[in-house]
Amino acid sequence: MPRARTVPALLGELAEGHPDVEFIVGAGRRLRYPEFRDEARRFACALHALGVRRGDKVAILMGNRPEWLIAYFAILSLGAVMVSLNTWATRRELAYMLDHSDTSVLVTVDRFLGQDYTAALQEIGAAAGLPRLRHIVRLAPDGRTLPGGVSWEAALQAGMAVPESTVDAAEDAIEPADVGCILYTSGSTSTPKGVQLQHFALIENMWHIGERQRLRAGDRLWLAVSLFWGLGCENALFALMTHAGTIVLQERFEAGEAIDLIERERCTVVYATPNMVRALAEHPGYRRERLASLRTGVTIGTPEQVRLLADLGASEICNVYGLTETYGNCTVTDAQDPMEVRAASVGRPLPGFELAIVDPKTRRSLPAGEVGEIKARGYVTCGYYRDEDRNREAFDDEGWFLTGDLGYLDDSGRLHYRGRLKEMIKTGGINVAPVEVEEVLMSHPGVEQAFVVGLPDAERDEIVVAAVVPREGSGVDEATLREHSAGALAAYKRPRRYRLVAAEELPLTTTGKVRKLGMKELFEAGAGD
Numbered sequence: 001m002p003r004a005r006t007v008p009a010l011l012g013e014l015a016e017g018h019p020d021v022e023f024i025v026g027a028g029r030r031l032r033y034p035e036f037r038d039e040a041r042r043f044a045c046a047l048h049a050l051g052v053r054r055g056d057k058v059a060i061l062m063g064n065r066p067e068w069l070i071a072y073f074a075i076l077s078l079g080a081v082m083v084s085l086n087t088w089a090t091r092r093e094l095a096y097m098l099d100h101s102d103t104s105v106l107v108t109v110d111r112f113l114g115q116d117y118t119a120a121l122q123e124i125g126a127a128a129g130l131p132r133l134r135h136i137v138r139l140a141p142d143g144r145t146l147p148g149g150v151s152w153e154a155a156l157q158a159g160m161a162v163p164e165s166t167v168d169a170a171e172d173a174i175e176p177a178d179v180g181c182i183l184y185t186s187g188s189t190s191t192p193k194g195v196q197l198q199h200f201a202l203i204e205n206m207w208h209i210g211e212r213q214r215l216r217a218g219d220r221l222w223l224a225v226s227l228f229w230g231l232g233c234e235n236a237l238f239a240l241m242t243h244a245g246t247i248v249l250q251e252r253f254e255a256g257e258a259i260d261l262i263e264r265e266r267c268t269v270v271y272a273t274p275n276m277v278r279a280l281a282e283h284p285g286y287r288r289e290r291l292a293s294l295r296t297g298v299t300i301g302t303p304e305q306v307r308l309l310a311d312l313g314a315s316e317i318c319n320v321y322g323l324t325e326t327y328g329n330c331t332v333t334d335a336q337d338p339m340e341v342r343a344a345s346v347g348r349p350l351p352g353f354e355l356a357i358v359d360p361k362t363r364r365s366l367p368a369g370e371v372g373e374i375k376a377r378g379y380v381t382c383g384y385y386r387d388e389d390r391n392r393e394a395f396d397d398e399g400w401f402l403t404g405d406l407g408y409l410d411d412s413g414r415l416h417y418r419g420r421l422k423e424m425i426k427t428g429g430i431n432v433a434p435v436e437v438e439e440v441l442m443s444h445p446g447v448e449q450a451f452v453v454g455l456p457d458a459e460r461d462e463i464v465v466a467a468v469v470p471r472e473g474s475g476v477d478e479a480t481l482r483e484h485s486a487g488a489l490a491a492y493k494r495p496r497r498y499r500l501v502a503a504e505e506l507p508l509t510t511t512g513k514v515r516k517l518g519m520k521e522l523f524e525a526g527a528g529d
Contacts, residue, residue, distance in 0.1 A: 001203075001207045001242070002014075004203065006200070007076045007199050007202060008073070009171070010242070011033070011036070011040065011241075014033045014244055015033040015036075018033050018217065019033065019034050020032060021217070024036055024066050024069055024246075024249065025220075025246060025247070025248045025249065026066050026247075026249030026250075027065055027251065031066065036073075037073075040069075040070050040073035041074070041164065041167050043074035043156065044074040044077040044078050044159075044167045045162035045167060046156050046158060046159030046162075047074055047078060047105060048162045048166055048167070048170075049155070049158040049161060049162050050134070050135045050137070050155065050158070051134065052075070053078065053079075054079035054173060054174075055081065056105070057080070057083050057101050057102050057103045058083065058104065059082075059084075059097070059098060059101065059106045059107070060072065060075075060084060060085060060228070061117060062087070062108055063087060063226075063227075064224065064227050064252070065251060066249065067107075068227050071137075072181075072233065076181075077167055077171055078167070079170050079173055079174045079178065081179055082180065082181040083097070083182045084228045084229075085097055086226075086228050087226065087228060089115075095124045096191060098124075098133060100191075101182055101184075102386075103130075103133055104133060104134050105137065106121075106137070107136075107139075108137070108139070110139075110140070110141060112252075118144050121136065121146055122146065125146075133148065135148045135150060137151070137152055137155050138152065139152050140152075175199075177199070177200060177382075178198065179198055179382065180198060180199045181197050181202075181233070182196055183228075183233070183234065185325075193387060194385035194386065195324045195384060195385075196384070196385050201379045204379065205328070205329075205350065206239045206327070206328070207242040207243075208332075208351050209239045210239040210243045212334055212335065212347065213296045213298065213332070214336065215240065215243040215269065216243060216245075217243060217245070218245065219243060219245040219269050220246040220267045220293075221240045221245060221246065221268075221269040221271065221297070222261060222265070222269070222270055223236055223237075223247055223271060224272075225253075225271050231271060231328060232271075235271075235322075240269065245269070248265045248267055255280050256283055256285050259280065259283060259285050259290055259291065262290070262291055262293065263290045263291065267293055267294060268294060268296070269295070269296055270294055270296075270297035270298075270317070271299075272299050272309060273301075274299070274300065274301040274449075277299065277305060277308055278305075278448075281308060281312060291313035292313055294312070294313040295314060295316055297309075298318050299320075300320060302442050303344055304343075306342060306343045316336065317335075317342065318335055318342060318347070319332075319342050319347060320332045320347065321417050323403060323405075325380060325401060325403075326353075326401070327380075327381075330350060330353045330378070331346050331348060331349050331350065331353075331355070331415045332347045333345065333414075344416070345415060346415050346416065347414055348415070349413075352378045352379050353377070353378035354376065354378055355374060356374075356375050356400065357370065357372040357407065358373050359373075360373045360421055369408055369410065371418050372407075373402065373405065373421055374403045374406065374407045375401060375403060377398075377399055377400050377401065380401045404422065405419070405420055405421065406421055406424065417435070418435050419434050423453070423516055425453070425464055426461055427460045427461065427462050427464055427492055428460045430492050432454075432464055432492065432493050434451075435452075436489075437494075438452050440485055440488045441466060441468060441485065441495075443484075443488070444480070444481070447468055447471065449506070450466055450467070451467045451468075451514050451516070452465070453467075453516055453520055455497075455520060463497070464494065464495045464496055465495055465496060465497040466481070466499070467501050467523075468481060469501055469502065469506070478498045478500070481495070499523055501522060506519075
């Protein structure tokens with residue numbers, strides 16, 4: 001494990017110890033560790049010239065560009081706090097996050113993927129305003145004006161008057177327990193939660209995640225997962241960095257470009273969500289030899305989805321479980337576990353973590369094999385920013401973090417994820433875990449994806465319904481699915497209604513996960529029973 005326990009010290013340690021290793025590849029640029037550190041320190045001087053000091057909040061809003069990471073490390077070098085903003089945020093969400101986080105400087109692009117951030121910021125300013133937002137650093141401004149707006153180049157020019165010793169002093173003052181970033185996560189709440197993450201845990205837990213993947217110096221990660229998401233700037237980044245690896249950025253995911261990039265850059269590590277994996281597998285440009293450099297990495301999903309990524313080339317792919325609040329992952333399978341273990345479970349707890357399974361109502365500890373709420377202790381957020389009510393709800397009296405997820409531990413200590421507690425279906429007074437029904441449906445060779453939710457029902461409280469994506473040419477129909485589920489599920493667990501859909505019809509979150517609440521809209525009132 002690296003000696004450093006603050007992020008700027010980690011970058012310095014790697015710049016000194018691995019001067020010839022590329023750290024960032026992207027947007028036509030290649031930056032070795034020392035070169036990247038120089039650029040980050042230059043931008044730190046720029047931010048200092050704009051008034052950024054220890055503890056100040058600086059937000060980033062852009063796609064996967066080298067400047068995202070340069071700004072990130074510059075912010076942390078000053079002892080300030082990076083606020084990660086979702087690139088798909090609406091004007092309302094953007095206004096809330098900027099105001100709630102007390103952001104004083106925003107680093108952004110004018111537009112990305114159809115989102116007009118300049119127009120959104122102009123509207124916010126004209127409506128309620130953001131009195132604490134003093135400066136907006138803009139990459140390649142398009143000519144429109146913004147109060148407090150300054151170009152990236154102009155900020156760097158202003159920073160030339162700040163001596164490097166100022167950054168040295170700021171880095172020396174940082175403590176391992178200092179908060180380094182705030183990541184906003186929505187979950188099922190009405191307003192996003194600001195998850196605070198500390199320097200030391202970004203290094204220590206990510207090292208352990210990398211060890212489970214069997215990462216090594218010189219590994220090259222293809223990263224199209226959004227940097228604003230915890231899987232990107234929290235998990236993937238520091239897992240690779242603590243192992244002296246290289247981050248190959250794709251600004252936004254597109255399957256054909258991804259295949260080209262992995263092949264050209266000889267990437268060995270992949271972080272991918274199930275929808276990304278499916279897009280790679282179905283792209284006409286895919287051939288297994290083009291992804292032959294892949295070896296390991298991280299994914300989530302059903303056993304079939306995990307196996308699919310292994311079949312694409314990442315034979316040592318790891319299945320994981322965790323939340324932004326648990327520094328990305330709290331369990332990871334070992335890359336050298338048998339495939340059946342990596343597909344069926346999400347692994348054992350990482351070093352430094354404790355897990356327990358409890359009854360959601362009584363809080364009684366449950367034995368191996370029994371499904372209950374997962375709670376975690378160890379590398380867990382120090383709390384939600386400016387949200388004491390949620391902090392009281394999230395932690396019990398013994399310091400356990402209550403995940404709101406369901407799972408069980410098997411006799412070997414491996415965790416099996418069974419879905420969200422709030423997604424549990426209660427039909428006729430009996431609980432049904434959607435993931436159990438989904439796994440049965442996806443065990444049929446003609447089913448590509450399956451998603452199960454509960455719909456209100458006057459007689460049973462809720463009924464089980466399933467949206468199914470058939471494999472192309474499989475001929476799967478509702479009668480086939482009913483017959484298949486009848487042989488594997490108790491009567492009360494079997495879906496009462498089915499909806500066959502194309503993958504493109506599935507409602508997705510900005511991180512590529514299926515949005516279960518939106519799934520209910522697929523079932524039109526009065527559809528066949």
